[in-house]
Structures are given as C-alpha cells and as structure tokens.
Amino acid sequence: MRVTLKIWRQKNAAATGGFATYTKDNVVAEMSFLEMLDALNRELVEKGEEPVAFESDCREGICGTCSLVVSGIPHGPGKGAATCQLYMRRFKDGDTITVEPFRARGFPILRDLIVDRSAFDRIIQAGGFISVNTGGTPDANALPIAKEQQELAMDAAACIGCGACVAACKNASAMLFVAAKVSHLSLLPQGQPERQQRVLNMVAQMDKEGFGACTNTFECEAACPKEISVRFIARLNREYMRASWGDK
Amino acid sequence: MVWLRRTFDSTVGMKWLMGITGLFLTLFVFVHMLGNLQVYLGPDALNTYAETLQHLGELLWVARVGLFTIFVVHIVSAIRLSQLNRSARPQGYAVITPQVSRYASRTMLMGGLIVLGFVVYHLMHFTLGLVSPEQFHLQDAKGRHDVYAMVVIGFRQPLIAFSYILAMVPLMLHLQHGASSFFQSLGLNYPKYNNLFRAVGPVLSAIIFIGNCSIPLAILAGLVPYPVAGH
Amino acid sequence: MELKSNVPSGPLEQKWDKHKAEISLINPANKRKYNILVVGTGLAGASAAASLAELGYNVTAFCFHDSPRRAHSIAAQGGINAAKNYQNDGDSVWRLFYDTIKGGDFRAREANVYRLAQVSVNIIDQCVAQGVPFAREYGGLLSNRSFGGAQVSRTFYARGQTGQQLLLGAYSALSRQIGLGNVKMYPRTEMLDLVVVDGHAKGIITRNLVSGEIQRHVGDAVVLATGGYGNVFYLSTNAVGSNVTATYRAYKRGAAFANPCYTQxxxxxxxxxxxxxxxxxxxxxxxxxxxxxxxxxxxxxxxxxxxxxxxxxxxxxxxxxxxxxxxxxxxxxxxxxxxxxxxxxxxxxxxxxxxxxxxxxxxxxxxxxxxxxxxxxxxxxxxxxxxxxxxxxxxxxxxxHYTMGGLWVDYNLMSNIPGLFVLGEANFSDHGANRLGASALMQGLADGYFVIPYTIGDYFARNKIARPSIDAPEVKQAEADTRNQIARMLSIKGKHSVDVFHRELGRVMWEYCGMARTDASLKKALAEIPEIRARFWKEVHVTGGGEELNLALERAGRVADFLEFGELLCLDALERRESCGGHFRAEFQTEDGEAKRDDDAFCHVAAWEYQGPERKPVRNVEPLDFQFVHLATRSYK
CATH class of the missing domain: 3.90.700.10 (Succinate dehydrogenase/fumarate reductase flavoprotein, catalytic domain)
Structure with missing residues (x-):
C-alpha cells in the first residue's frame, strides 16, 4: 500500500520546524510503523536527503525510547502499546498520516521527532528511590507483602517513562508519571520511611520542570503504553496533601 | 507556613483547592436550585424562604463571605492553573485526536468564565436589583420583599428567560466534568466506587439543568400564576 | 600475552571470602580522590556506578541512551535466578553453580561461576530493599518459577518485566547518587575510544550525541558495562542501538576479546x-x-x-x-x-x-x-x-539473543589492560558456551553490586599511578583518531544508507555462522565480510555533519565496528574445532545430533589479541582447569 506522511522536521532545538510531506510506497501490513520509517529513511539517503530523525531502541515496547504522535495520538492508535508496537495493518492504502514529536515545554525538541526527556530523570533524582546502599539488606522474605499490595505496586511500577502521558495531556502534565513512581514506592513497606519527603520533592521538581497540572481528562491513561491507571494520580494527590499538611 | 505554600502554590495543591472549592460550589448550586423550585409552591412559600434567609443576620454574612471566598479561590486557582497549563505546551499539535476525554472536560476554563459572567449578571439582577429596579422593590401582601413577583415578572420576558436557559448550558457542562472530577482531585479513586463517582457529575448536572431551566420555561408557558399586584 | 586468571587458591566455597579478606582496601577518606569512568548504565553499569558512588568514589557515568533507564537490560522478561531455596526443593549455591557451569557446557571458569551463585542470594535481598515488586504468594512471601536448564524453581520474577524492574531498581540507586552529586551522569554520550597510558586504562573519548562534541575524559579506572554484540547478526532480539563499539575499540587498544563465537x-x-x-x-x-x-x-x-x-x-x-x-x-x-x-x-x-x-x-x-x-x-x-x-x-x-563471549577478564573482572574492568554481558566470564535462562540479570547485578566494589579498590591500592592530564599526548592522540574516523565516514558520500551494509553482514553471519557452523561456511563468511566492509568504506552515505545530532553517523560508527568484529567472531568459530553450547560445528556432533565437545583440545578460553588493521589477530589461550566438577557430557534426556 501507499501512505502519505506529513512529518515534523526541525534541524535542532533552536531552529523553527515545519511539516514535510513524503509519499511512501511498498508498505506492507506486517511492517511496524518504525520499520516503515526505516524504509523511508533508506530511500531518503539513496536520494541524498537527510533521513528523518526519530528515536527507538528495544522495539518491543519496554524501553520507552520511541516517542511519536501519530495522527494526533501519542504512540498512535491502539491501546497499551508504544509506537514501536504499532503495525501498518492499522492503516489502509491512501491514508495520510501526520507524525509529530511529543510536545511540551518540559520536553524540548532536539531534532525532528526527537525530544529531550531528561526532566523525567531529574524528577526521579529528586526522590524516586528508596535510600538503601548496596549490602546489609535484610533477607528478601523477612518482610511479607500482601499479594494484592505487591500487584498494585507492580501496576504502578510498570511505567516505562516514555512521556506519552505528558504528550497526550492537554496541559502537558507529568502527573501520571510522577504518580506511578510515588505510588509504587509508597505502596511497599520498604518505601515508608521516605514516603512524605519523596512525594514533596518529586512534585516540587515536577513543577520546576514546567509541566502543567492535571484536569482529570484521563487522556494520559488512554495513551499510556502500559495502561497505568489514573487512580495513581488520585493516590498522588492524597499522598501529597497528607505530606504537605503532615508533620514534615 | 510551608504547608500553605504547598497548597496554594503547587500544581497538586491548587488542584486540590479546585476540587474542594468546586465541591462546595456544587453543593451551593444544588441547594440554590432546591430553594428556587419553591416558586412552584406559590408566592407565600418562596417569600417566606427568602425572608428566612434575609433574617439570618450575621450568619448570612458569614455565608456570603464564605461563599465569596470559595468562589474567589476557585477562580484565582483556575486562572493560575490555566496559565501554567498553557505555558506547559508553547507549541501545540497540528493534529490532536482525543481518545477518552469529553468536550466538557476540555473546556472547563471557557465554560467557567461564561458561568462567571452569568453569575455577575444574576447577582445584579436578583440580588442587587440593578437590572430591573422596578421589579426588585416589589413587596407582597405581608410587606415582605416579593421575590415571587420579581421572578415571575422577570421570566415572563422571553429575552430574560431564554438568557437564563442559555446560561444553564455552560453551567451544566462545567458541572458534568467538575462534579465528578473533584473526587479525583481530592484523592478519591477506588475501582469499587468509581462508577458512582463518575456518575455524580453527569447526573447532578442534568438534575440542576432540568430543575433550573424548568422555572423560566414554566413561567413563560404560564404554568406559574402571575403574582397579585403588590405595592 | 599472559592471561592470568588470578583465581584465589583454596576450596571453591571459600575462594571469594578468602579473596575479600586478602585484597587491599582504600581508606574511606581517600576514595573520593579516585575518579572512575563507568560506561554503560544497564544492570551492570548502573549497579556498579551506584555502589561505587555509595562507597565514596567519584564516579562519572556514560550512556548513549537518552536516560540510563533505557538500557537493554530492561527487555529481559522472564526472571532472575538465585539460590535462595525458598521453595524447599533442594536448591543450593552448589546446585546453581553446577547448573550454570553445566549449562555453559563446561567452558566457564569454575571460581567465577561459584561466586556468582554465592552472591545471587544477596541480589534478591538488595532488590527487594530497593522496592522491586517481585511476584509474591498469597502469604506475602516471594514466588518462584522454573526456567530452562534447571530442575528446581529458583527464578524470581516481576510479571514479564523482570529486567525492567531490576533495571529501574539500579537506575533509582544511580539516580539517588546523581542527585547527591556523587555521580556525574552523561546521557546521550557514546564512548568512541579507550585511552591507555603506560599500559593502564586511564580515560575515554566520547561524542556528545546531541551537539556532536568530541570530549576527552580521564580517570583512575574505566569500567565497561556496554552489553553484548548480538546485533552483529543484524536481526536479533537486542535493541536496535545495542552495539559492540565500546568493547571493540577497547580490543583495538589491546584488550583481549574472549570467545566471540559463543552466541546464544x-x-x-x-x-x-x-x-x-x-x-x-x-x-x-x-x-x-x-x-x-x-x-x-x-x-x-x-x-x-x-x-x-x-x-x-x-x-x-x-x-x-x-x-x-x-x-x-x-x-x-x-x-x-x-x-x-x-x-x-x-x-x-x-x-x-x-x-x-x-x-x-x-x-x-x-x-x-x-x-x-x-x-x-x-x-x-x-x-x-x-x-x-x-x-x-x-x-x-x-x-x-545473547552473547556469552566478551572482553577477557580475570577473577577481579579486570581485563588484561590494568585499570580496565568489564562487567555484565560485555565480559566473557560466567556463562561459558551457553547461558541459562534468568542468569544474565543475575550476572549483571552480581558484577555491579557485589564484585566490582571490592575488586576495584584492590587495583587502586596496588597501583598508585597518577591520573594523566587531560592534555596528555595519549589522550589527545585518541581524540584525534576518533575525529579522523568520523571525518572519514562523513567524506565518503556514497549511495547507500548504513543499514544496507548492516543487513548484508547480518545475512552472512546468520547463514554461515548461525545455529550451525561448518569449516566451509565459516571460510565463506571470512571471505565475504571483508568484501562487504570494503564496499561500506566506499559506498556508504552518511548524511549530515559531525557537529549535530546525527543518527546516521552514530550507526555508521557502530556498523563499521561490526564489520570488523564479525570477522573476528567467524575466525574464533573456525578455530574452535568442537561443538559446545551455543557454538555448534556441524562436523562435531554425536550420532543423535548433540554437540560434541573436545575437552582435550579445547577446554580453554580463546582470547584474541588485536594486531592492527587487516592483520590476523593472535589467539591466546587460558586453560580452564576444572578442579571441582567432573567434565561430563551434557545430557538433558
């Protein structure tokens, strides 16, 4: 099949970007969307043009590197999948597909479709951890954790840090990302000692990075490749207010 | 006072403020509607109710100041958050395809501002009597402020009636999202209760829309008796 | 080349404890005077960087990803082995050791593997303390599943995302140290050369992948944790960015590359x-x-x-x-x-x-x-x-899927270049000729959390060599070499994109050096690879420039290394005239088609020594001395 691609091109962070239109032939249904872009890039290079810069790594939906907004949807159509898990069978001959980078003040564009998501790293550095040094830890079975609690913590921990929640939110809010980490750690007994300070520090960093606030439209949950629930955002709100008004 | 700063000056804190003030405002709108519906019970009932409120004395002022504060906090937080949210995405998408969000949830600021405009007009009309002063100073047979007459005479004018009905549309949309959303902002999200939480907004906003719109419609249709001329 | 394994003497069970007791230590106050460069921040690199920083060392860490959380360790699905015996099904350190060494077809160093089994239990404790949400039973205790090559249930898991959860644990420990200022992190930075001064590894040359800036870094030791080379086959389960560049360029600076033909x-x-x-x-x-x-x-x-x-x-x-x-x-x-x-x-x-x-x-x-x-x-x-x-x-x-071969290291995980440590999949040490499932995560974390923090101090204590100046001639030379290679690639302006050559190489590798290899097929590969390489250097088109974000240039550098490394892999496969584990030579099989080892001729590690461009490398040998297990024919019947 043949598709028309409207792709955002931008030379670097400082440059002004714009859309370029490409026609891609010989697309087959079994191709992944990124493989289709690979093929486009091969053709561009053969023509002596600069290929489209886009990021990906594991190509199996777990590393969180790929980050495209495909036809107005972060990671493209289809639930619970990253862009690299999007297959061309979802499109049909003659389709026009718009491809944009994730857009947010917190995610400046580096080139074409590549954005800088180091803000997420800084949020984790502000408190997304349990302060234990290597060695000297108690036996792993010393502290039983109810299966339900562990499962819920795992639901939150499944976040791959791709930033689709920010991309999908009309406010470019990073609440789902922060909520997932805060919830994961506050649900576990190991996370209790730093529970209050953690949420305060992480939210403060999130605000500093220039992400917006949550207006409960829940687009983040719909875009999340790991389908992380917005219930964790409610938990974040709870944790944050408790910590704010608590004794810290 | 770091806790105050965290509440009034962080994204999460301000959302919580939006939620808690929104909850009170929703309750107010609902009770207000219940009061209004007494127009169907006749002039005496409505005017008695109005006079009871008027004679609360200091309590009335406490309520007024409280309500005003809540209103201001709601609006100021909304404006601050909106500014923040806008600056969080300096360049928008060429194509955006919402997946799950409703129109109401994406237009809270605009809807809220329209509702604010209406509230100002509504206060000028029925509380301060600036819109139609001649109807505002009517008194009933017992010498009380004749709210019944003011309402019925007012809504017999199609322009005023329809402007009120029209204003109920953004209010309904605002509440449709807001009255479910505050649960989430206040930290209430439990799969067991979520169906309930998510139903509150649409159901409550529909009740308020129907209740409030019924009054001008009924008056226009002549279903509410024209008041005996007061003096 | 002398390959000294430095395995401590004494009974197998006591070697590691004895070694820990005997190695020299660095005073806490002195630790911050040492600068350690850690390249790669997957399980091995992140855990090493975090643990070393916790001890007080000055750590600088590098990864080519946009964040340390994206390393390919994240894609491991199934689980991590540990000899906890929580299931009461007869597991023990010895059994995990034996399964691993047998699984590796008796081509790994006994002492390393035994230590791996020993520290496996600490890994689980560490990860749980970090908040890794391992699967649990209803009673709240940890759950296990069974995995290939074992008859006990010793695999801990977090749904199908074990690698992700373990990496996020190590990443959180690393992030904490970055936040505290103990680790300086350089994401989107690729190591392009190793700096060797007076025979010791003392620095690296990197390229900032956003600005294109070439930077020199010097340190007191270099730790490579840069993963495996599976992408030499083009198609593999590795992430598309996984590459051999860091280890291969270290090889070109003198580090021995061991057993490259062991691919899983x-x-x-x-x-x-x-x-x-x-x-x-x-x-x-x-x-x-x-x-x-x-x-x-x-x-x-x-x-x-x-x-x-x-x-x-x-x-x-x-x-x-x-x-x-x-x-x-x-x-x-x-x-x-x-x-x-x-x-x-x-x-x-x-x-x-x-x-x-x-x-x-x-x-x-x-x-x-x-x-x-x-x-x-x-x-x-x-x-x-x-x-x-x-x-x-x-x-x-x-x-x-995985490559067991890698840079040669001794018991301390130090390569033959003093000061160059190699961890995780990037080294060759623990899996022999075949890795068992759920053992890669175990090895990466064992190396990073529990081995390198001890052994690197010993190197510092024994080698009091001043850090070279950033302007030392060796450092400047390495930078110049890197710049030259980049300029050369950009100047070709041929007609094909980099992928085209990578795919061709992959086809040759898979066809002639894949699941079954023969003398003839390997010779064919050895004839074809140089030909593809020559065409690459004539016909590749690397668009754009060096001073910008340039994915084509990044790939070109990696593929150029694969095009040389592929040849080394095939050469190793050709010279190893036996079948063992993942290396199956069709000429050497039993009647029912199983791998047939030749313990008399090949019970050794082959460590290749670079001799210069287009020259045949030298094959050095470290004999594997099995003192504690009997070399049996692997049978899973």
Whole structure:
C-alpha cells in the first residue's frame, strides 16, 4: 500500500520546524510503523536527503525510547502499546498520516521527532528511590507483602517513562508519571520511611520542570503504553496533601 | 507556613483547592436550585424562604463571605492553573485526536468564565436589583420583599428567560466534568466506587439543568400564576 | 600475552571470602580522590556506578541512551535466578553453580561461576530493599518459577518485566547518587575510544550525541558495562542501538576479546515476517513452563494446527529430552527447532517456525490463569502477528539473543589492560558456551553490586599511578583518531544508507555462522565480510555533519565496528574445532545430533589479541582447569 506522511522536521532545538510531506510506497501490513520509517529513511539517503530523525531502541515496547504522535495520538492508535508496537495493518492504502514529536515545554525538541526527556530523570533524582546502599539488606522474605499490595505496586511500577502521558495531556502534565513512581514506592513497606519527603520533592521538581497540572481528562491513561491507571494520580494527590499538611 | 505554600502554590495543591472549592460550589448550586423550585409552591412559600434567609443576620454574612471566598479561590486557582497549563505546551499539535476525554472536560476554563459572567449578571439582577429596579422593590401582601413577583415578572420576558436557559448550558457542562472530577482531585479513586463517582457529575448536572431551566420555561408557558399586584 | 586468571587458591566455597579478606582496601577518606569512568548504565553499569558512588568514589557515568533507564537490560522478561531455596526443593549455591557451569557446557571458569551463585542470594535481598515488586504468594512471601536448564524453581520474577524492574531498581540507586552529586551522569554520550597510558586504562573519548562534541575524559579506572554484540547478526532480539563499539575499540587498544563465537540463539522468538524486519521479538522462555512445543510428524503438512490430530504431532522436545522436556536449555531447544525445520516439518510461511501450544494448559487451568501469567506476552504476540495465541498456537523460531563471549577478564573482572574492568554481558566470564535462562540479570547485578566494589579498590591500592592530564599526548592522540574516523565516514558520500551494509553482514553471519557452523561456511563468511566492509568504506552515505545530532553517523560508527568484529567472531568459530553450547560445528556432533565437545583440545578460553588493521589477530589461550566438577557430557534426556 501507499501512505502519505506529513512529518515534523526541525534541524535542532533552536531552529523553527515545519511539516514535510513524503509519499511512501511498498508498505506492507506486517511492517511496524518504525520499520516503515526505516524504509523511508533508506530511500531518503539513496536520494541524498537527510533521513528523518526519530528515536527507538528495544522495539518491543519496554524501553520507552520511541516517542511519536501519530495522527494526533501519542504512540498512535491502539491501546497499551508504544509506537514501536504499532503495525501498518492499522492503516489502509491512501491514508495520510501526520507524525509529530511529543510536545511540551518540559520536553524540548532536539531534532525532528526527537525530544529531550531528561526532566523525567531529574524528577526521579529528586526522590524516586528508596535510600538503601548496596549490602546489609535484610533477607528478601523477612518482610511479607500482601499479594494484592505487591500487584498494585507492580501496576504502578510498570511505567516505562516514555512521556506519552505528558504528550497526550492537554496541559502537558507529568502527573501520571510522577504518580506511578510515588505510588509504587509508597505502596511497599520498604518505601515508608521516605514516603512524605519523596512525594514533596518529586512534585516540587515536577513543577520546576514546567509541566502543567492535571484536569482529570484521563487522556494520559488512554495513551499510556502500559495502561497505568489514573487512580495513581488520585493516590498522588492524597499522598501529597497528607505530606504537605503532615508533620514534615 | 510551608504547608500553605504547598497548597496554594503547587500544581497538586491548587488542584486540590479546585476540587474542594468546586465541591462546595456544587453543593451551593444544588441547594440554590432546591430553594428556587419553591416558586412552584406559590408566592407565600418562596417569600417566606427568602425572608428566612434575609433574617439570618450575621450568619448570612458569614455565608456570603464564605461563599465569596470559595468562589474567589476557585477562580484565582483556575486562572493560575490555566496559565501554567498553557505555558506547559508553547507549541501545540497540528493534529490532536482525543481518545477518552469529553468536550466538557476540555473546556472547563471557557465554560467557567461564561458561568462567571452569568453569575455577575444574576447577582445584579436578583440580588442587587440593578437590572430591573422596578421589579426588585416589589413587596407582597405581608410587606415582605416579593421575590415571587420579581421572578415571575422577570421570566415572563422571553429575552430574560431564554438568557437564563442559555446560561444553564455552560453551567451544566462545567458541572458534568467538575462534579465528578473533584473526587479525583481530592484523592478519591477506588475501582469499587468509581462508577458512582463518575456518575455524580453527569447526573447532578442534568438534575440542576432540568430543575433550573424548568422555572423560566414554566413561567413563560404560564404554568406559574402571575403574582397579585403588590405595592 | 599472559592471561592470568588470578583465581584465589583454596576450596571453591571459600575462594571469594578468602579473596575479600586478602585484597587491599582504600581508606574511606581517600576514595573520593579516585575518579572512575563507568560506561554503560544497564544492570551492570548502573549497579556498579551506584555502589561505587555509595562507597565514596567519584564516579562519572556514560550512556548513549537518552536516560540510563533505557538500557537493554530492561527487555529481559522472564526472571532472575538465585539460590535462595525458598521453595524447599533442594536448591543450593552448589546446585546453581553446577547448573550454570553445566549449562555453559563446561567452558566457564569454575571460581567465577561459584561466586556468582554465592552472591545471587544477596541480589534478591538488595532488590527487594530497593522496592522491586517481585511476584509474591498469597502469604506475602516471594514466588518462584522454573526456567530452562534447571530442575528446581529458583527464578524470581516481576510479571514479564523482570529486567525492567531490576533495571529501574539500579537506575533509582544511580539516580539517588546523581542527585547527591556523587555521580556525574552523561546521557546521550557514546564512548568512541579507550585511552591507555603506560599500559593502564586511564580515560575515554566520547561524542556528545546531541551537539556532536568530541570530549576527552580521564580517570583512575574505566569500567565497561556496554552489553553484548548480538546485533552483529543484524536481526536479533537486542535493541536496535545495542552495539559492540565500546568493547571493540577497547580490543583495538589491546584488550583481549574472549570467545566471540559463543552466541546464544534463543528458541522462542517470533519468526521473521519479511525483508523490512528491523529486529526480532523474544517470547519469554517462561512460556515453556506451560506451552508445549510441537511440529507435524509429516513433512509439508499444511493443515491448520487444530486439524492436526494429537497422534500426528511430534512434541519433539518432550520426546528427545523426557526429563527436561520443553524446558531443555536454549541451545539445545534452538537446534532441535532448526533440525525439524530442516527436515521440512516447520510451520508457517517459509516453514521456519514451530508451534508453542497453550491449548492444554488453557484447558487445565482456564484462560484467566494463563492470562494472569502471560497476558502481556500474549497481547504482544497478537499485536505483532495478528494471531490470537489463546485460540491458535504461537509460532516461534530461534533468534540471536545473547552473547556469552566478551572482553577477557580475570577473577577481579579486570581485563588484561590494568585499570580496565568489564562487567555484565560485555565480559566473557560466567556463562561459558551457553547461558541459562534468568542468569544474565543475575550476572549483571552480581558484577555491579557485589564484585566490582571490592575488586576495584584492590587495583587502586596496588597501583598508585597518577591520573594523566587531560592534555596528555595519549589522550589527545585518541581524540584525534576518533575525529579522523568520523571525518572519514562523513567524506565518503556514497549511495547507500548504513543499514544496507548492516543487513548484508547480518545475512552472512546468520547463514554461515548461525545455529550451525561448518569449516566451509565459516571460510565463506571470512571471505565475504571483508568484501562487504570494503564496499561500506566506499559506498556508504552518511548524511549530515559531525557537529549535530546525527543518527546516521552514530550507526555508521557502530556498523563499521561490526564489520570488523564479525570477522573476528567467524575466525574464533573456525578455530574452535568442537561443538559446545551455543557454538555448534556441524562436523562435531554425536550420532543423535548433540554437540560434541573436545575437552582435550579445547577446554580453554580463546582470547584474541588485536594486531592492527587487516592483520590476523593472535589467539591466546587460558586453560580452564576444572578442579571441582567432573567434565561430563551434557545430557538433558
């Protein structure tokens, strides 16, 4: 099949970007969307043009590197999948597909479709951890954790840090990302000692990075490749207010 | 006072403020509607109710100041958050395809501002009597402020009636999202209760829309008796 | 070249404790005077960087990803082994050690493997303390599953995302140290050369992948934790960015490359769907706990699977290896799949596939239980193939997955270049000729959390050498070399994109040096690779410039290294005239098609020494001295 691609091109962070239109032939249904872009890039290079810069790594939906907004949807159509898990069978001959980078003040564009998501790293550095040094830890079975609690913590921990929640939110809010980490750690007994300070520090960093606030439209949950629930955002709100008004 | 700063000056804190003030405002709108519906019970009932409120004395002022504060906090937080949210995405998408969000949830600021405009007009009309002063100073047979007459005479004018009905549309949309959303902002999200939480907004906003719109419609249709001329 | 393993003397069980007691220490106050450069921030690199920073060392860490959380360790699905014996099923450190050394077809160093089994138990404790949400039983205690090559349940897991959760644990520890200012992190930075001064590794040259800036870094030691080289095959389950560059360039600076021919082909991957394919997707080995592998008994049987009656199916793993059945080790399962496909009994397009069937377990436990166990894997399969594995059996085929070979290291994980430490998949040390499932995560974390923090101090204490100046001639020379190579690649302006050559190399590697290798096929590969390489340097088109974000340039550098490294791999495969683990030489097999080792001639590590461009490297040998286990013929029957 043949598709028309409207792709955002931008030379670097400082440059002004714009859309370029490409026609891609010989697309087959079994191709992944990124493989289709690979093929486009091969053709561009053969023509002596600069290929489209886009990021990906594991190509199996777990590393969180790929980050495209495909036809107005972060990671493209289809639930619970990253862009690299999007297959061309979802499109049909003659389709026009718009491809944009994730857009947010917190995610400046580096080139074409590549954005800088180091803000997420800084949020984790502000408190997304349990302060234990290597060695000297108690036996792993010393502290039983109810299966339900562990499962819920795992639901939150499944976040791959791709930033689709920010991309999908009309406010470019990073609440789902922060909520997932805060919830994961506050649900576990190991996370209790730093529970209050953690949420305060992480939210403060999130605000500093220039992400917006949550207006409960829940687009983040719909875009999340790991389908992380917005219930964790409610938990974040709870944790944050408790910590704010608590004794810290 | 770091806790105050965290509440009034962080994204999460301000959302919580939006939620808690929104909850009170929703309750107010609902009770207000219940009061209004007494127009169907006749002039005496409505005017008695109005006079009871008027004679609360200091309590009335406490309520007024409280309500005003809540209103201001709601609006100021909304404006601050909106500014923040806008600056969080300096360049928008060429194509955006919402997946799950409703129109109401994406237009809270605009809807809220329209509702604010209406509230100002509504206060000028029925509380301060600036819109139609001649109807505002009517008194009933017992010498009380004749709210019944003011309402019925007012809504017999199609322009005023329809402007009120029209204003109920953004209010309904605002509440449709807001009255479910505050649960989430206040930290209430439990799969067991979520169906309930998510139903509150649409159901409550529909009740308020129907209740409030019924009054001008009924008056226009002549279903509410024209008041005996007061003096 | 002398390859001294530096294995401590004494009984196997006491070697590590004895070594720890004997090695020299660095005073806490002095630790911050040492600058350690850690390259790669996957499980091994992140855990090492965090642990070393916690001890007080000055750590600078580098990764080419945009964040340390994205390293390919994240994609490990199934689990991590540890000799906890929580299941009371007879596990022990010895048994984990023995399974691992036997799984590796007796081509690993005993002492390293024993230490690995010993510290495995600490890893689980550490990870739980960090908040890794391992699966648990209803009583709140940790749950285990079984994995290939073992008869006990010792694999800890976090759904199908164990690698992710462990990496996020190490990443959180690293992030904490970055936040505290103890680690200076350089993401989007690729190491392009190693700096050796007076025989010691003292620095690296990097390229900032956003600005293109070439930077010099000097330190007191360099730790490479840069993963494996599976992408030399172009198609593999590795991330598309995984590459051999860091280790290969260290090799070119004198580090010995050990056993490059030991590559693991994973039996359960989704078959190739066409020319456009950019990578292969693994379906976790844990699926073999409940799935049954089969092909039709008849050749060319094209009936849909549900119309093939039970007695016309060949559950070949259960038939050939009754005691391990579907959980036979990876190399054996892969070869068995290749065998039945070669016989013309493969299924799916092109006949390159076998069934992995869940109908029995669905019938026995219900779809819900299966969904709970493998839901995300089934969804992934469905999305890729457009087939519903709850209704029809999965089709799987082996694919390159892991590389056991790597830079040669001694017991301290130090290469033959003093001051150059190599951890995780990047080294060669623990898996011999074949790695067992759920052991890669174990090794990465063992090296990073529990080995390097001890052994690096010993190097510092014994070698009081001042850090070179950033302007030392060796450092400047390395930078100049790097700049030259970049300029050379940019100047070619040929007509093909980098991928074209990578794919060609991959085809040669897979065809002639894949699951089965022969003298003739390897010689063919050795003839073709230099030819592809020559064409690459004439015809590649690297668009753009060096001073900008340039993906084509990044790839060109990596593929240029693969084009040299592929030859080394084939050479190693050619010279190892035996079959063992993942290295299967068709000339050396038993009557029933199993790998036939030659312990007299090849019970050793082959460590290759670079001799300069276009010159044959020298093959050095470290004999493997088995004092504690008996060299048996591996049998999983």
């Amino acid at each position: 082909i994973h039996p359960t991957c989704i078959p190739v769907s066409g020319e456009h394919q950019s990578k292969l997707t693994l379906m976790s080995e844990s699926l073999r706990n409940d799935g049954r592998v089969w092909v039709p008994k008849k050749k060319g049987d094209n009936r849909p699977p549900d119309q093939i009656p039970e007695d016309e199916r060949d559950y070949y793993l259960e038939r050939k290896y009754p005691s391990y059945g579907n959980l036979a080790p990876r190399d054996i399962s892969s070869r068995a799949a290749k065998q039945v496909c070669d016989e013309g009994r493969g299924v799916g397009p092109g006949g390159l596939g076998v069934y992995l069937d869940f109908s029995e377990v669905i019938k026995r436990l219900g779809e819900n239980v299966v969904r709970e166990r493998y839901g995300n894997l089934f969804d992934m399969y469905h999305e890729i193939t457009n087939e519903n594995p709850y209704a029809v059996p999965m089709r799987i085929y082996p694919a390159v």
